[in-house]
Amino acid sequence: MKEGTERKLIIDGKRLDGRGFEELRPIKIEIGVLKRADGSCYLEVGDNKVIAAVYGPREMHPRHAQDAKMAVIKYRYNMAPFSVDDRKRPGPDRRSVEISKVSREAFDPVIMKEYYPKMAIEVYVEMLQSDAGTRTAGINAASVALADAGIPMTDLVSSIAVGKIDGEVVLDLTGVEDNNGEADMPIAMIARTNTITALQMDGHLTKEEFKRGLKLAMGACHQIYELQRAALIERYSKSEGREEKKRD
Amino acid sequence: MKEGTERKLIIDGKRLDGRGFEELRPIKIEIGVLKRADGSCYLEVGDNKVIAAVYGPREMHPRHAQDAKMAVIKYRYNMAPFSVDDRKRPGPDRRSVEISKVSREAFDPVIMKEYYPKMAIEVYVEMLQSDAGTRTAGINAASVALADAGIPMTDLVSSIAVGKIDGEVVLDLTGVEDNNGEADMPIAMIARTNTITALQMDGHLTKEEFKRGLKLAMGACHQIYELQRAALIERYSKSEGREEKKRD
Amino acid sequence: MKEGTERKLIIDGKRLDGRGFEELRPIKIEIGVLKRADGSCYLEVGDNKVIAAVYGPREMHPRHAQDAKMAVIKYRYNMAPFSVDDRKRPGPDRRSVEISKVSREAFDPVIMKEYYPKMAIEVYVEMLQSDAGTRTAGINAASVALADAGIPMTDLVSSIAVGKIDGEVVLDLTGVEDNNGEADMPIAMIARTNTITALQMDGHLTKEEFKRGLKLAMGACHQIYELQRAALIERYSKSEGREEKKRD
Amino acid sequence: MGLEIIADIRKDYVCNLVRGGKREEGRGFREYREISVERDIIKRAEGSARVKIGDTEVLVGVKVELGEPFSDTPDKGVIITNAELVPLASPEFESGPPNENSVQLARVVDRGIRESKAIDLEKLCIEEGEKVWIVFIDVHVLDNDGNLVDAAALGAIAALLDIRIPNERYGLTGENTLPMRDTPVAVTMAEVEGNILVDPNFNEENAATSRLTVISNADGSLSGMQKSGSGGLKEEEVVEMVEIGIEKAREIREKYLSPL
């Protein structure tokens, strides 16, 4: 969060991109977009473009990292070098290491790891174009890709951030808002049970703003959950024939 | 290949070092120069000085990289820090990684890998002094070192580059020619069967120049093959007594 | 060792900190300061503050580095980033790699490695504040931590450096003396048997100065040995009750 | 294998205690272990603090050096926070480059300092775009008995309280002190068997399904939060944890960060 809030981010009660305070950016979801991966999902949220792929369950390497009781989840969040304004050097940095950990833990409560002892379930998320909210976009895409790969889960995970700009608690910050705003709080949630599986915050929020933001984000996760479900249902009904063919 | 060809590389039909267009630089080959290696070869081509050592067949590490059906060939091309004008930082760079791969593949068709499942055959090539044509010099030295190590091969591999300078297709570029020339095309070949096992090109060649260059390089590989054979025969006849001793 | 000896390090027969030539800096030893480690020791020598921890014998990782006949000793000397005037980048550098090797070898003759085939005995030494003589301080702390961990040893190892300042051979250099002095010679010794287990020297010493310095250092190791013993005896008598409790 | 069995036994032990309303060491669910903060203990550092929370021990050293600003903040100093989980501190820690745990530790500590605006970065600018002070906050963990985050965050702000700007070393003049503008305090809670435990020790961390760190400022506002662990939390739990976190932070601030 930058200190300078000189830039007006709210004009006439609307945000710079015309959205209301509690409005999501447009979301687009495509499923099964990759051939080689076991499951995949391409997702756009506003100007974010992200693709997620899932491999597994398959043998865990290296062996000494296997867990005899359950599958190990690997989660790799990665930014393409050209996805940001200043070219990002390829390879993991501290930020992506932290995001990968937090994102992996967001899926821990839903993936039925105990079905696959000694195996690995691998989730790869590539940010192709970024505009704030990449980790939540990645989680949303990964959730659908896991379902597409047929990984047994108790439910989908849905994710969104709330933030504070010009003193107002608003939903789903853009890059401009994030850079000039006062706070950012991404969460991930199992919508059906209202269980929060990821939560981070940085910036400045009063206790009341926090509570308001949390409610707002949880509500938005329900919206995203419906979009994820709808995309899966559409995909499932379309691909029945394909699935049949595969089974032969 | 640099753009500037202002520097005249051909004067009165001769190259700067007095060679004709289709003439190799002088080559010197010494075999069995290292004690600890299973096979070794020191080779000079013009101002290039290269030493190759072979270890194996021996146990492949790490184990998960073993091949149950055949030996794995490792090939490491490395430049000594003082072998070039600007000191080279020790350790592999992208150029040496690519050269190592291409060189290893040049030996794939001749080494009888299936004799040694799960084993490694390791080839190490150190450039001590360089003046263009180091990868081909390395392959020539490695070929002899493999023979010296007694690795079963269907045949030797011989290697040379052709290039274009001042618009002419010529054999075996020097550093000055390479830096100011228009194209460079290294090849490796099994001379006895005229089988090309490595081929790279960069710069600018018309299709006709390419064909001419390929023929020229293939012809030169035959010359090099004879030099390699002659060195091995000389070594073999000299060292008979030594071999006898070893067998005790 | 710097060249400039313009700075007077000896004034009126005394060193800048008031010590005589053959005088140690004050030493403070605390044992069992860490909960998680199997043995530990906090040690101060003058302005050096060092902490050593011992883990093991425990399973050696990676497995291929196990020794079927005896335990492997690991020794890691590390400087905290804030322990020196210019912040040290975290992680091992060439200096700490060399010191770790020399320090490990200082313990090789006393640790009964053959009792624990395939196991690792791990010694970790962290320099929290440094003022010359860190490797010897580390060895002294590690020695006590090994005893605290109950690792079987034939004896303790004691360590100190001698040096040359303003042309005089003196004991136990401070940072100022080391930076402006002419020579530094750290040794480690099994005091009971007068066996030298580590020895390094850099700077300028005549043969006679070397002999004098060696004798001086060996004598000081006896003093340090008594301090180490005294600290262990005190600890042992105090902790009898605690040990009883542990045994339940 | 043996180690895993012991880990399971410890986990069961902790869970049983908690179900009976108890904790190891006889603590209450909302109670910290004994805390001690020693400041200014490393001569070579421009600021330092050793924090103990029970058997957990962390040493934080702050070095201040001259360097270049980031190109997008040419008029501001730089904070670089690093955490070393050296193998001395815990049988679980290994030598090597930072892993996800040390990265997360460093980043959460950094977040509190940075987002609370505790350091006035503009005062660290000497020449815009050219020369600024770089504040290196190095967290050196010495003994890991759980809740490293709170110890590291407390050590960091405590070390910063006495920070000396080393103008002389670089031949500069100017103020040598850097008054802190805020004192963010991190409070970590774990959920074990549906109960919220403040300041989980090592065994409790392993028995917990999830943890939440709440970083709050002197005025009771929030500057950072981080959930970790493989479990989920309900809205009301999170809200309760935030309330507890703010309250506990106030207590710690008053007791250990008084000079502000």
Added chain:
Amino acid sequence: MGLEIIADIRKDYVCNLVRGGKREEGRGFREYREISVERDIIKRAEGSARVKIGDTEVLVGVKVELGEPFSDTPDKGVIITNAELVPLASPEFESGPPNENSVQLARVVDRGIRESKAIDLEKLCIEEGEKVWIVFIDVHVLDNDGNLVDAAALGAIAALLDIRIPNERYGLTGENTLPMRDTPVAVTMAEVEGNILVDPNFNEENAATSRLTVISNADGSLSGMQKSGSGGLKEEEVVEMVEIGIEKAREIREKYLSPL
């Protein structure tokens, strides 16, 4: 182990098809899979292209930043080509630093751009010896069904066609466009059972004894070649491959790189 058996079965299947004069997907030996090229799809990049060849998919982004020239070419801009074989794209790819396959991919793509002199590097010089434009070509593989080289090389030149020099971002004035001087196209062929197959898919690559990539320019001249794989090639095969490569490149150039 199971995977190796499947790999062998697939190899046999491909070889059998080829011996019968056929290929998977019913293609002819000299036929590419369907190609699609979408340009300018990444806002943050100064040039970008998504190329699909059959199921193989590659995204190439070009970033242009200000930097220093190499000391031996003080009056020229710099091209840096990098390829990431991210594990998302293939079960064979692993996380970690570039291995020999990604290094080779990047270097072959780089060679085509560089040796064809497609980019006028002198136009990228702003201040000799001090400031030049650095062109980062990043190849991001998304789906690996074989023949990554041709897809990456096509993506690179397509992305460069629309390149915008970001003068404004650095407070500079000057031309924002950079006309390409050539359009090198890579065509890769595999030898399977003595036959030359253009554009090998993943299974064909594994069944092939060797591959040859031929990079040619708009005038039909060659700017790069690379053989890979463990087999050998005869002179007449190489010559035939070069002829095919030049011809196929011409077709691709006309169809997908028209604006030049």
Added chain:
Amino acid sequence: MGLEIIADIRKDYVCNLVRGGKREEGRGFREYREISVERDIIKRAEGSARVKIGDTEVLVGVKVELGEPFSDTPDKGVIITNAELVPLASPEFESGPPNENSVQLARVVDRGIRESKAIDLEKLCIEEGEKVWIVFIDVHVLDNDGNLVDAAALGAIAALLDIRIPNERYGLTGENTLPMRDTPVAVTMAEVEGNILVDPNFNEENAATSRLTVISNADGSLSGMQKSGSGGLKEEEVVEMVEIGIEKAREIREKYLSPL
């Protein structure tokens, strides 16, 4: 496993010989293997030497480049010594970053050159605080039959004897020669079965309990020492080794480093 058995047999063999007052190759305990030093053999280097001691072979190249001084010695040139134990030289060596053996080798060689003040670093300063010559001493081991330290140290000082300062390459004028001020020589001894063996070969190194390297200057003074290995040494042994080391260094210096 087989390798370890062979190593044990060799060790026993060496120990038996030594107990009988003998060494491999019929050498005396105080005798070096045959030494050869060839100088100025690498054109691209500003100084070079190939040293053989028996079958041990080391190539040392010295490169001199322009660079910045260290901030604490602004008026002095820089020496950087590096040793590569390339896998070509020994079945025990592995590819990869420097390990403790190559680090120690480089640092001991460096210590001799640096502490003897053989190079007048002030003569390597061109512009205080800005531009100095950096002397890279690269030790490239070609064949490891033991006692790499002595071979590397001898190669380093021999290579430095002919060093040419490449003023022309950087458009500078000035002296191109750099007279050495001293000729430090390293002599390594091993203790095997209670005996001191000068210049241990590979088998003797493995049979030795400890080794001591003694580096001495032209005037017989010491500039460096390093014990290695897992055994202990008595005071009288160390003193004897130092006496031997100084004497042997004198012989080597006279025979192989004459031009000074």
